[in-house]
Amino acid sequence: MAARLFIPGPSDVDDTVLRELARPQLGHRTQEFRELFASLRPGLRKLFSTGNDVLISTSSGSGLWEAAIRSCVKSKVLHAVNGAFSKKWASLSKNCAKDMAALSFQDGKPVNPQAVDKALSERDYEAFCVVHNETSTGVISDLGALSQVMKKHPDVLFFVDAVSSLGGVKIEVDGLGIDICLASSQKALALPAGIALASISRRSYLKAEAVEGRGYYFDLLELKKAYDKDETPYTPSIPHLYALRKQLDRMEAEGLEFRYKRHEEMASWVRAWAKEQGFPMFSQEGCHSPTVSCISNTKGIDFAAVKKALAGRGITVDTGYRKLNEKLAAEEKPTTFRIAHMGERTPDEIRSYLAELQKQFQVKP
Amino acid sequence: MAARLFIPGPSDVDDTVLRELARPQLGHRTQEFRELFASLRPGLRKLFSTGNDVLISTSSGSGLWEAAIRSCVKSKVLHAVNGAFSKKWASLSKNCAKDMAALSFQDGKPVNPQAVDKALSERDYEAFCVVHNETSTGVISDLGALSQVMKKHPDVLFFVDAVSSLGGVKIEVDGLGIDICLASSQKALALPAGIALASISRRSYLKAEAVEGRGYYFDLLELKKAYDKDETPYTPSIPHLYALRKQLDRMEAEGLEFRYKRHEEMASWVRAWAKEQGFPMFSQEGCHSPTVSCISNTKGIDFAAVKKALAGRGITVDTGYRKLNEKLAAEEKPTTFRIAHMGERTPDEIRSYLAELQKQFQVKP
Structure with missing residues (x-):
């Protein structure tokens, strides 16, 4: 592979991974498919450092923004906003007709944990959303410090966008108590765009049961129901699943x-x-x-x-x-x-x- | 390509199309991408027999079910239900918290135009949804007759799921006055699953402007805004776009x-x-x-x-x-x-x- 893209996604994909995309199709209700799907689980759990489910969505990462909001937020949600992508996620919550509050920081600054603590103390939010690595400004926020703050607000779900960090920096989902950690394929994971991944805590599912209007495509409970049978609710992008399997193997080989x-x-x-x-x-x-x-x-x-x-x-x-x-x-x-x-x-x-x-x-x- | 899949999707994909999936990635905000995206337009318009936009969604066809409902229905929607997929679409509308009415027909029967006419006369619906080709029962409904009925109800949007028919049977979107005609890639189009396509009428966009809570990923106005710049709102599955370009060429060659x-x-x-x-x-x-x-x-x-x-x-x-x-x-x-x-x-x-x-x-x- 010749070095080409120095942009923050899509990233270049290794030739051996690209070739996996060109495999023949298979029925998505077959044993062969279920084996492919199940084979991804251990590598994904290791990547997210979690015992939680890691769901795969045929969408970009922004689809999983919507999954988190539509599935787990009835009304009140707090967004940290410190760049273009966190701003977009916040505006998505508003467009989903949720009562969205934005806690804003200057461009180039990280999310300040004390400010988050204060905001969470002032009002009962159902979830707090943060973008770990703001692609627009090159800022990474301190998930460890934010995790400490979240422990003081145990009723608030902790949603982390790791779109441009996962696979490039260690994120210990369970250690940090992240309820939903989402990422897309085309950044640090070096896969083509087209699928997105998210670890989902048990309490996120429990919350979803109480939320109406979740729809279908991004309903975490639909995804979970299928996941438990090593399937997806709808036909997924099978080429991306083959590529993901290969890439997880390559990551394991690199360490x-x-x-x-x-x-x-x-x-x-x-x-x-x-x-x-x-x-x-x-x-x-x-x-x-x-x-x-x-x-x-x-x-x-x-x-x-x-x-x-x-x-x-x-x-x-x-x-x-x-x-x-x-x-x-x-x-x-x-x-x-x-x-x-x-x-x-x-x-x-x-x-x-x-x-x-x-x-x-x-x-x- | 050895003949393998005799199931109603995913379908086998020609080797020359599969190889297109394995091309190197490119930035989705580049001129090269915009040229790729724009090159799909004429073939897609021909396929749908339309002058409307044909939007491309990185999702399965069911994602576009949700796009139609979330973007263009405030509340009241009528679904014809004559099999498993039409039933699923109807239940999606309910899960999107819409006031959904189902007009049911026996399995194996087509949608009866007179019954649709009667139902539309009894209540003010914003849209009528029908599955053209019910994959579960092998029944095709008569879009010509349904189109005649829809002309008697000019305020009702006409949404057609052509998931397992488009590319296998002629659908004249403009002639039939279809507002949204949607299809997925992995059936009669013989592409891998992972993208879905929909033609969108001008009045669908106009309706969307009046609908709240459209969200982001399946908001037709977001898709439209990007489409007009030969872009997509979020990073799309670029491998599928290359494959689609190749497959449109092959269809053109076959006639x-x-x-x-x-x-x-x-x-x-x-x-x-x-x-x-x-x-x-x-x-x-x-x-x-x-x-x-x-x-x-x-x-x-x-x-x-x-x-x-x-x-x-x-x-x-x-x-x-x-x-x-x-x-x-x-x-x-x-x-x-x-x-x-x-x-x-x-x-x-x-x-x-x-x-x-x-x-x-x-x-x-």
Whole structure:
């Protein structure tokens, strides 16, 4: 596989995984299917560090945002908002006609546990939603500290979006007491987009029993009923299941701990390079994401031009999250660019990429 | 491709289409993606015989059931129920907290247009939902006659599930005045499961603007907003889009009219064979589906055993829709078996399959 995508998803997928997508189809009510489905369980539980069910949805991660909200929230839900994706999840809750409260933090800042504690103390919420790793700003929030806060509010369900962190950084679902931890396939898991995964606690299911209007497609109880028979309620994307099986094997072969170390190493390189080049990180010190770095473009580099130049060489550059950059530009602040170091990317690839970038910076138009 | 699946979905997928799934990923906010997405439009419009948008959802067809209901129905919706799938769609509407009324017909019978007319005259419904081709019973309903009825009720939206018919039988969406016509990939379109398609009329969008609680993932207005930019609101299953592009080309090469004729021919063969063997059709005379035949097992053939025997030879047999057979058995009536003749299947394959089946019937246990 030639290194190509340095954007925060979709990520490049290894050739051996891609080939799994091209297998012939099979009936989804057959023993062969049930064996395929059941074979995914141990690897998924290890990935999430959980004894809970890990459900598979034929949708993007945002489908599972909706599953959590529609299935487990009657009315009142609190969302931490510290970037574009957490904002989108919050607005989804509103669009699902829930009584949504947003606890907002500045772009580039992590979610502050004390502020969450205070907000949860002031009102009876049914659930608290947080995006672990804000892809738009390269900020990772401290799930350990948030987990401590959640323990003080034992009646509130704890929902974590790990879309761009799972598979790149260790998340101990059971240790942290996360009720729903969701992720999509096309980021740090290095699978094609098309399926999403979520661990679901027993109390999430119990809550769902009391919630009306859950619908069908994202009803966690429908998914659970089928899951217990090693099936899905509707025909799933079978190509993605084969690919997932292969990718779980590859992760096991690499070793999850080594995988997380690889991400840390890539992130360190990017940060050191940025510092050396005189670019400040956009994310707050101490909260830099291990899977995607968001950097302030204080030198006014024309990333659209860099992107175009490198596209001709088969390398996809990220020009920063559009809406964030528009906002920053309007405030006359430096815009951002991002370097994703997730999935199959290696420290060597990151080093060559940084060298390529640097060369482009010197090109005069 | 070796003939394997004679079940009503998932269908076998041609090797050249499968190989498209294994292409490298690309960013979903790139020009390359937008070109891929836009390239699907003409073929999809031709397939649906429509000038409407044909939206693509990363979900199964049942996801689009939910999109239609959540986006376009405030409260009152009428469902024709004449089999397991129409029943499931009706129950989805109820689970979405809508005021759902079911107009029921006996298993094996088509939807009666006069009964629909009467029901629509008695109460103000916002939408009428019908399953064109009931996969569970092999019955196709007359969309032409239903369309005439709908013209008498111009304020009611007309939603058609064409999950197991689209691509196997001509559906003229604009001629019939269908507001939402939805289908999934893994039946007559002969693609892997994982995406679903729907044509959406302008008045469906207009209605959606007035409906609250549409959520995000299945909000037709979100899908539309992105569609107009040749994008999707969330990362779609890119492998399926490549496969769809290839399959639309293959359909164009075969010729849609020839494709529909192939299905008619296969269906005729199955019906003639059943008659010769002394098996009555389960579906009512004149309403036999061109894509899946449902036959009464009046001879008490042990299809579980036949399935097992042929599985050893790489052929997947359908043993009938489980819940229907359980119901029929409880009533001491003959159960059913189905033969799917959709997607890539050819008349020759159907003829060999029927010969194989016949041989199995003679095997004494």
